[in-house]
Each structure stands twice: as structure tokens, then as C-alpha cells.
Amino acid sequence: MNVLLVLPLVIPLTTAAASLLAWRRLPLQRFLAVAGAAALLAASAALLAGVWTNGIAATQMGGWPAPFGITLVADLFSAVMVVLAGVVGLAVAVYSLASLDEPRESFGYYPLLHVLLMGVCGAFLTGDLFNLYVWFEVMLMASFVLLALGGEPDQLRGAIKYVTLNLVASALFLAAVGILYGLAGTLNLADLAGKLNSLAEPSTVTALAMLFLVAFGIKAAVFPLFFWLPASYHTPPVAVSAVFAGLLTKVGVYALIRVFTLLFVQDVGYTHTLILVLSGLTMVTGVLGAAAQQEFRRILSFHIISQIGYMILGLGLAGLTTSTALATLALAGSVFYITHHIIVKTNLFLVSGVARRLGGSFELKALGGLYRGRPGLAILFLIPALSLAGMPPLSGFFAKLSLVQAGLGAGQYAIVAVALVVGLLTLFSMTKIWAEAFWKPAPADSALDSPPPDLGPRERYTLLLPIGLLAVLTVTIGLAAGPVFTLATRAAEQLVNRDAYVHAVLGGQR
């Protein structure tokens, strides 16, 4: 267990370091990137299996006992997130092989990708708030460079907004961590969970909770703090967009769920109502923003925002209900939603890259006729797109279903109505892309006017294989919704029942 817990950090770091040693040997770097990502996926799957059978695992770095040293903890939620990071990492690493230009590759794209994965995995596994801050920084540093790598004017314009807002978020996060430390004298999450309840001034804790909400809210692109996302995600190469879209905001969501289930559960009437309202506003603004866009990746970026709303919807509902069963159902909905969303969203971005390769543009106006020339690709787009909109029997349907059930059970009818309408609008957006890029005849001056350009044999595999496998995953999650939902439910039970987490960290010391 001990070893499995640290492998998701050690493997990407080793891969990144080895790629640095192979700086001038691109073929070796490419091989390392794919092999490292595959190893990460294997290790994370083993971790998930271990946590599933043995319960929450914890290890103390350097052997320093719990509240003093740095703890790594993996409960099912963390383990699921790490597995998803592995899936996205592997898909994007393979996709990068054919989609990235050589200058970017030779300026450290692969080491950076793995540093990013390490930061993401670290954030999912840490059991210490300050350490969480450090992992956020690791992840952000790598993402800053990945976003700006290549130095096109558009990229730099996006990167400035992204960097500025994320630095503001980091500063707020750090300030909140400092105040919390002054208040409670500890930053270990398990330790804090106990201490925050016995503090004399609950209002201070609520104020702190708001600071964390803003800090993580910026990173998760929650209303009204999401402006950086649609301003930057469509600028870098598709592979970078895809990994950002799949993982980065979800780290913010993960942090929100973690602190608002483990730490800030004192004044739920205030904090979780706010989260619920924010989730509704996030869903609506995201989907309306998408409706106004005419560029493939911009539409997808706005949909990330709207989907973030669904993820924190479960969190808000879980806080507002007194029934444990309902809270579990709501959080299970969130976990299921995140699982489904990461795979689907990464896939949609990857498809946008292939559409661009074939049609020469991300603008829907300039695209067209892809269905006629590439029916296979069109199917590969339809699967994640319909899943995103929540069509049965794909994964998105079950994700939305459990959230809606939880909402109805908790008596929050307004938010359920919002969620359903936003689902419809999502379908509208996806049909817009379908109709414009795939269905309508190619514009006269388009690259697709003549028979579509052929992908080379190598490109065909490296571009389409990850897309195909992610699509298969989406369908599998939809068809095997039962087992996946059981997993999500058990993860949610661990989130609701805080004692198990606290005990794993502070009790049974390994």
C-alpha cells in the first residue's frame, strides 16, 4: 500500500527527469512519455484496487507522525481521480505523438506534461492543506509553460489572463491556509477535521470557508470566477487543451469537495446553500456562453464551466440534506459526474483536433462535410457529445440521473429544473457542432471540398486510437453504470463518514 500510494508521484517525476536527460533525443522522449503515462495508469489502477479491498490508505512521508509531517492519503475518491489522471495522461501522451509540432516537442513538452501529471496526482493524494498548495503550484507552473509554449500571440494573450487569475487564486489560498494555521495550529486535513468543530468562534471558520471557496472556485472556474477559462483554453495546441480541460479545473473541484465535506461542515446552511446557488449559476452561464460561440474549442470550454456546476451541485445538495443516504447519493452523483466528465471532455477536445486537421480550422463556419468524408470520426464525436448532453445509455445520463434523484429527494426542485434545462441546452450546443462541422456541406473554399486529406498511417493510429479508446470507456461506463455507481457510492460513503478518513490518518499509524 505504502509503495502504491507514492508511485503516482514517483513515476511522473522519474519520467520527467529521464526525459530531461534525453533532451536532444526526441524519439526517446516520446517513448518515455507514453511508457511513463502507461505506468502511471497501471500504478493508479493498482492503487484503486488496493483502496477498494483494504479501505483508506495513508502513509507518512519521511516517517514523521501524522499531524506534524506530510501525509499522503488515498480514499476511493482520491484513487478514482488518480486513475482518471492516468487515463487522460496516457490518451494525451499518445495523441501528442502525431499532433504536436517538433519545436514544441523539442522544448520540453513531454517533461512538462509529466510534471503536470505529478502535480495533479499530488493534489489528489495529499492529506495536508499546505502540501495541497504546493501541488497546486507544481501543477500551475507546468501549466503556465505548457500554455505559453510555442509563443504564438493568441497563446500569450490567453496565458496572461490564465496566469494572473490563477496567481490571485493561489495568493488567496495561501492567505487562507495561513489564517487557518493561526486559528487551529495544524494543517493536516484529518487533524483539522476534529479541531475545527471545537473552535470557539464558528463564524471565523465560516469566513475562512468563504476564502477557500473563492480560491478553489477560481481554479475550478465556478461562477463568477471563470473568465480565465474560455479566454485561454482554446489557444494552446489541442493536446494541451485536452489535458487542461480534462484535469485542471477538476483539481479545483476535488479540492472544493474535499474541504467542504471534511473541514467546513459547521455552518452548512450558509456555505452549502451558497455552493448550491453557485452551481446553478455556473451551469446556466456556462451553457449560455457556449450557445453564443462559433468556434469548436470555445464552445467546449464554456461547456466545461457549465459541467463544473453539475459537479458542485452534488456537493451543495449533500450539505443541505440531513439524511445520510441522500448525502451519499448526491456525492456519489458528483463523483460519477467527474468520472464521466473527465473522459468525455478530454475526448471532445481530441476530436476537435482531428476536425481541425481535416478541415483546416476550429471555426464552425469554415468546417463542414466531415460526416460525408469521415463517418467514423463523426461517430467518435457523437458518442462523447451525446454523453455530455446526458443521452441514455451513455455515461452522462447516469451521472445526471443520480444528481437529479438526489435533488428531488432533498426537495431542491428549482436546482433540479435548472439542471434539466441546462442538459437540454447542452444538447443544443452539441447539435450545433454536429450540424456545422459534420453535417452541412463543406464550404466552397474549404480544404474538404475535394476528398478529405488522408491521415498518414502513423497519424491514424496515434490520433484516433486515444479517441476511440476514450469513446469505448464512455460507452462502457454507460453500459456498466451499476458497478461504476457502486464505486462512486462507496467513495461518497467515505466522504460522508469522516471518521474513517480521520482514523486512517491519525489512528492506525503505519
Added chain:
Amino acid sequence: MNSLILRVATRFMLPLLLLFSVFLLLRGHNEPGGGFSGGLVAASAFVLYGFAFGAAEAGHALGADPRRLIGAGLLLAVGSGSAALLAEQPLMTGLWAVVAVPGFGDLHLGTPLLFDVAVYLVVVGVTLSIVLPLAEE
């Protein structure tokens, strides 16, 4: 910069500074110092060399691509931290061996020293991979 005094002085300073950086690295074991400050001193020695003879020469004197130093340092860091895993201890637990050196006494050697060396390499690598390309412009 074309200065005879600087060039002659640098020839003497480079080994001295490097020696000092190693001293700092080892001293950091129990007293102020360590891989970070040692690495910065070593890097500044090569920067000084670059001032006197040009960045290309400094890179040549370093004998390796700074990025490779970063990679080697990171690998060493991972290795020193992971050694504990083989001993079934949590990651980054310090493992110690006491070596008796005749005429000196007991020498405590451990994985934290390797980690400090790793920090040293990474700091030298990062600093020089920033400074040397800038100086070449």
C-alpha cells in the same frame, strides 16, 4: 567583457568557488548551508566564468548540458527518496549508515546527503539553463 584582470582572476576563482560550494553542500548536513546554497555558489562560479570568457566557453567548462544536470539531479532525488521504499519505510525516510574512518571517527552517511547532492545538481542546472542562454543573446 574583455578584461585581462577578470580572466586571470577567474581562472583562480573558479576552482576555489567550486570547492567552496562543495564545502557548503557538505556543511549543510548539520549547519547552515546545503545543496541549495552550494548549488547557487557553483552556478555563480560558472556565471563568473561566462563573464570572463563568454557563455559558450562557460557551457564548455561545465562539460554537460545544464538540462541534463536537472534531469540527473531529479533522478537522484527520486532515488534517494525511494531507497526507503526498498527498506519498507515511507518515502523520503532517511536511511543511515555509520562508516568508521580511521583517524577521523565515525562518519554518518545517509540518503538525505544524496538528496542534498540532488538539490545541488538541480540548482546548478536550473540557474545555468536560465543564465547561459540569456548571456548568449
